[in-house]
Amino acid sequence: MAQVKLQNIDKYYSGERIIKSLSFVINHGEFVALVGPSGCGKTTTLKVLAGLIKPEHGEILLDGVDITSIPAEKRDIVMVFQDHLLFPHLSVGENIAFGLKMLGIPRKVREDKVRVLLEMVQLPGIEKRYPAQLSGGQQQRVALARALALEPKVLLLDEPLSNLDPGLRDGMRELISRLHKELNMTTLFVTHDQDEAMLLADKIAVMLGGELVQYDTPFNLYNKPISREVANMFGICNYMQGFLYNGVFHVQGKKYFVPHLTIQGNVEAYIRAEHIDLVSSQRGCLLGVVRERKFICGHSMFKVDTESGDVTALVKNHLDVSPGSRVNLKIDWERVWFQSRGDGSEGLCDNSHIERSSKYKHHAGDGQAACG
Amino acid sequence: MYNNKSKSNERSNRVILNSLPFKKIIVLLFFSMLMFPFIVLILWAFSKHWPAGAILPVEWGLRGWHYMLNPQNKMLGVIGVSFGLSLSVTLLAIIISIPAGKALGLHDFPLKNLVEILVLAPIIIPPITVGMGIHIAFIKYGLADTFLGVMLIHLVVVLPYGIRIFASVYKAMGRKWDEQSRALKAKGWQRFLYVSLPMLRPGLIASGILMFNVSFSQYFLTFLIGGGKIVTLPLVLFPYVNSGDRVVGSVISLVFIMVALVFMIVVEKAITDGRQQPQYYYL
Numbered sequence: 001m002a003q004v005k006l007q008n009i010d011k012y013y014s015g016e017r018i019i020k021s022l023s024f025v026i027n028h029g030e031f032v033a034l035v036g037p038s039g040c041g042k043t044t045t046l047k048v049l050a051g052l053i054k055p056e057h058g059e060i061l062l063d064g065v066d067i068t069s070i071p072a073e074k075r076d077i078v079m080v081f082q083d084h085l086l087f088p089h090l091s092v093g094e095n096i097a098f099g100l101k102m103l104g105i106p107r108k109v110r111e112d113k114v115r116v117l118l119e120m121v122q123l124p125g126i127e128k129r130y131p132a133q134l135s136g137g138q139q140q141r142v143a144l145a146r147a148l149a150l151e152p153k154v155l156l157l158d159e160p161l162s163n164l165d166p167g168l169r170d171g172m173r174e175l176i177s178r179l180h181k182e183l184n185m186t187t188l189f190v191t192h193d194q195d196e197a198m199l200l201a202d203k204i205a206v207m208l209g210g211e212l213v214q215y216d217t218p219f220n221l222y223n224k225p226i227s228r229e230v231a232n233m234f235g236i237c238n239y240m241q242g243f244l245y246n247g248v249f250h251v252q253g254k255k256y257f258v259p260h261l262t263i264q265g266n267v268e269a270y271i272r273a274e275h276i277d278l279v280s281s282q283r284g285c286l287l288g289v290v291r292e293r294k295f296i297c298g299h300s301m302f303k304v305d306t307e308s309g310d311v312t313a314l315v316k317n318h319l320d321v322s323p324g325s326r327v328n329l330k331i332d333w334e335r336v337w338f339q340s341r342g343d344g345s346e347g348l349c350d351n352s353h354i355e356r357s358s359k360y361k362h363h364a365g366d367g368q369a370a371c372g
Numbered sequence: 373m374y375n376n377k378s379k380s381n382e383r384s385n386r387v388i389l390n391s392l393p394f395k396k397i398i399v400l401l402f403f404s405m406l407m408f409p410f411i412v413l414i415l416w417a418f419s420k421h422w423p424a425g426a427i428l429p430v431e432w433g434l435r436g437w438h439y440m441l442n443p444q445n446k447m448l449g450v451i452g453v454s455f456g457l458s459l460s461v462t463l464l465a466i467i468i469s470i471p472a473g474k475a476l477g478l479h480d481f482p483l484k485n486l487v488e489i490l491v492l493a494p495i496i497i498p499p500i501t502v503g504m505g506i507h508i509a510f511i512k513y514g515l516a517d518t519f520l521g522v523m524l525i526h527l528v529v530v531l532p533y534g535i536r537i538f539a540s541v542y543k544a545m546g547r548k549w550d551e552q553s554r555a556l557k558a559k560g561w562q563r564f565l566y567v568s569l570p571m572l573r574p575g576l577i578a579s580g581i582l583m584f585n586v587s588f589s590q591y592f593l594t595f596l597i598g599g600g601k602i603v604t605l606p607l608v609l610f611p612y613v614n615s616g617d618r619v620v621g622s623v624i625s626l627v628f629i630m631v632a633l634v635f636m637i638v639v640e641k642a643i644t645d646g647r648q649q650p651q652y653y654y655l
Contacts (some may be wrong), residue, residue: 052551072554085552089570098566099556150557 002028002063002076002153002186004049009058011044018044019055020210026154026203029184031177033197035233036207042190043082045207046156049188050079062153073102078152082159084143086131092118092142093127099150117145121175137168141175148183157189161196173200194233198222206230224337225270231337236273236301238311241341243267249333252308256284258333266341273301275332276313278321285328286311290321304329410629416622436623447608447624454604455631457519458587461526465534465583466576468527473538473575478547495532502528503596510597517599525597526590530583537582541575577643581636588632605631 004026011019019041026032034042047053049060051072060068067075078099086095094101096117097110111127118124121141131139140160147155160176161169177200180187191197197204198218205215206229214226218234225231228239242251244267247259251269279285288306295301302313304327313329321327416422420433440447475481476488494502506525507516515521545568553567591606598604605628612621 047551050555052554072551073557073559078557079555081548081552081555083548085548087549087567087570089573098553098558102553102556102558102562102566146556 003061004154004186004188005059005061005064006045006049007059007061009045009048009055009060011041011048011053011055018210019048021058022207022210022212023058024205024212024215026186026188028186031180031187031200031202032189033201033204034188034190034207035194035197035204036192038192040207041210042192042207043158046079046158046188046190049154050077050156051075052079076153077156078147078150078154079156080143080147080158080160083163084139086139086142086146088131090131091127092123092129092131092134095131095142096127096146096149098146103150113149114145117149118142120148120179121145137164137172140164140172144176144179148179148185153186155185155187157187159190159192161191162193176200198234206233227339228270231270236312236314238271238273238276240269240271240308241266242269244338254286254308256331256333258336260334261338263338263340267338268341270337270339271311271331272335273312273314274299275335276311276315277330277332278302278313278315278319278327279330280328282328285330288327288329290323290325290327293321293323302327413622413625416618417626419619433619436619439620440623440627450603450605450608451627451631453602454588454606455635457523457526457602457604458584459635461523461530461587462580462584464523465527465530466580469531469534469538469579470572472531472535473540474542476535476539477542477545491535492532494528499529499593503593507596516597517601519602522594522598522602525593526587529590529593530586533582533586534579537575537579538572541572545571573643577640580639580643584635584639585632588628 006025007023009019009022010017022041022045034045036042044053048055051067051070051074055068058068059066062076086092087098090098093111093114096114100110100113114127115124118126121144123138123141123145126134126138131142134142140163144157144160157176161172164172173196176189179185189200198221201218203215203217204221206213206221208229214221214230216224221230222234225234225237228237231237240251242249243265244250244258244261245264247257247261249256249258249261249267249269286306286308288304288311290302291305291310292303293300296314299314299316300319302315302321304311304313306329311329415429417436418432418434419429420435421431422429439445472491476484476491481487503525506528510516510521510525515524549567549571550563553563558566588604589606590604591610594602594604595607598607600607605624609621609624609628612618612624
């Protein structure tokens with residue numbers, strides 16, 4: 001079992017607070033992604049966990065044991081760096097066995113382990129080669145094998161895919177995912193690519209400006225983002241500010257029926273671009289003029305000027321609408337997420353259609369009741 | 373029209389500049405310019421009689437070499453002292469400048485700029501001023517006229533080169549390798565031995581050869597601090613060149629060059645790892 005717990009971690013760099021009372025828990029065997037824009041403190045968090053940087057405040061617990069003051073070389077945590085950092089003067093075999101050699105494990109055992117690991121990362125028989133003779137993808141795999149050789153309780157990956165070509169990236173992603181399933185190792189990986197995080201992780205921690213904004217499953221991050229920033233990170237989103245009363249959403253003189261909602265008050269609607277469709281009937285629709293059209297893998301993205309401001313819609317590709325035409329936008333209100341405005345202490349508004357993870361069961365109950 | 377012509381002219385010029393024969397000629401020219409004094413030196417070393425006006429020596433002989441090998445002149449001892457002195461100075465300087473270079477290359481500390489300037493000072497300030505001041509102190513502490521004293525004064529002159537080189541090597545290396553090896557559970561000494569040291573190789577070669585040569589060709593400071601008791605090759609060479617015995621002077625010069633050259637080749641061969649492509653060059 002390996003459970004990692006960060007409690008109120010603070011880190012300062014030349015007087016500036018880089019990490020602001022960061023707390024979260026990674027349970028045994030979980031694959032967690034740390035996502036955020038560059039400079040938000042992701043890599044620093046990883047280095048704090050690895051023991052390479054000492055936080056000013058806070059504690060790190062590994063299986064309930066405080067390891068905050070234990071140096072990196074004595075922690076049961078291994079980190080793989082962004083630019084793989086294979087030792088250029090050592091062969092692939094020596095690189096992979098490096099950690100074991102440092103621990104004084106005999107040569108025979110090391111050699112056997114290297115062979116097994118190279119097979120695991122699908123690069124059998126290259127022990128004798130040197131890092132300079134390998135391609136970028138191979139180097140990254142060897143770096144991964146080198147970290148796995150130590151069989152750490154926790155594996156930390158710093159942007160493992162960012163230096164690879166798109167084609168190699170898919171292969172590497174599958175490899176990481178497969179290895180995680182096989183070894184069931186508690187893993188934290190840092191990325192600035194939200195899609196990558198969504199594809200790989202069990203849970204995603206979103207960091208902004210040194211703070212943990214939301215820590216949840218990919219499902220909840222997409223369907224129930226806590227703020228505009230989070231919503232924007234995972235897909236294209238439109239926002240409408242209005243007033244909810246008796247199952248009607250009032251926005252700029254228009255009314256939309258949302259009978260599944262019981263909450264009242266000032267709210268902001270987070271409308272995903274893919275939950276808007278172009279339709280022929282005008283009933284209950286938003287009217288607008290197409291300003292721009294772009295193709296995005298199998299879909300068309302329309303930017304439409306409407307009476308309620310700019311709206312971005314992501315629709316199926318077979319719709320051939322040229323810029324300048326008038327269109328009717330139908331919003332799938334059942335799938336819109338409402339966030340209360342104002343003091344903000346209210347937290348999240350509720351919408352019933354979304355399946356809840358166990359954490360939100362009580363909310364789900366409310367929603368269903370409203371629906372029925 | 374005119375434009376076209378000038379363009380084609382430019383192109384033909386470039387063709388000439390890039391052409392292989394032209395490059396060869398340039399290389400040969402520089403090579404002969406460098407080798408010419410060396411050839412004159414060899415001719416002098418093996419001549420017996422070379423009157424003014426003659427293109428080549430009239431008579432050949434081995435007088436200089438006999439002088440060199442004659443035990444009475446203690447020349448082999450002088451070579452030994454010279455080599456031993458420069459080698460120990462170089463080794464000591466490397467041991468000092470690796471940690472110093474690491475501190476300057478990787479760490480920030482108060483008054484770092486001042487320390488950097490002070491480290492460079494022995495190169496900037498004429499050695500005579502440094503030497504004079506230190507001489508007085510050395511007399512006081514009984515270090516004047518001793519091997520140890522000469523070694524220390526050579527260290528002062530040589531250290532700036534070493535510290536500079538290792539500072540830039542460490543700067544290029546960064547902390548990442550140290551962090552990576554820490555993450556792979558290497559203890560302090562293991563990190564230095566298995567990771568830092570192999571990566572310092574280019575710096576070791578560059579600084580080793582440079583510092584050896586600076587120390588090996590040091591005349592004034594050896595003379596001042598050694599007080600004539602510590603006799604090195606430059607000290608022996610100078611009077612011969614000065615007094616006009618060109619034959620013996622040339623032989624000593626050749627030996628001087630040979631020792632430095634052999635040291636350079638040995639160091640380069642011993643430290644370079646043939647299996648590994650050098651990632652960057654220093655100096």
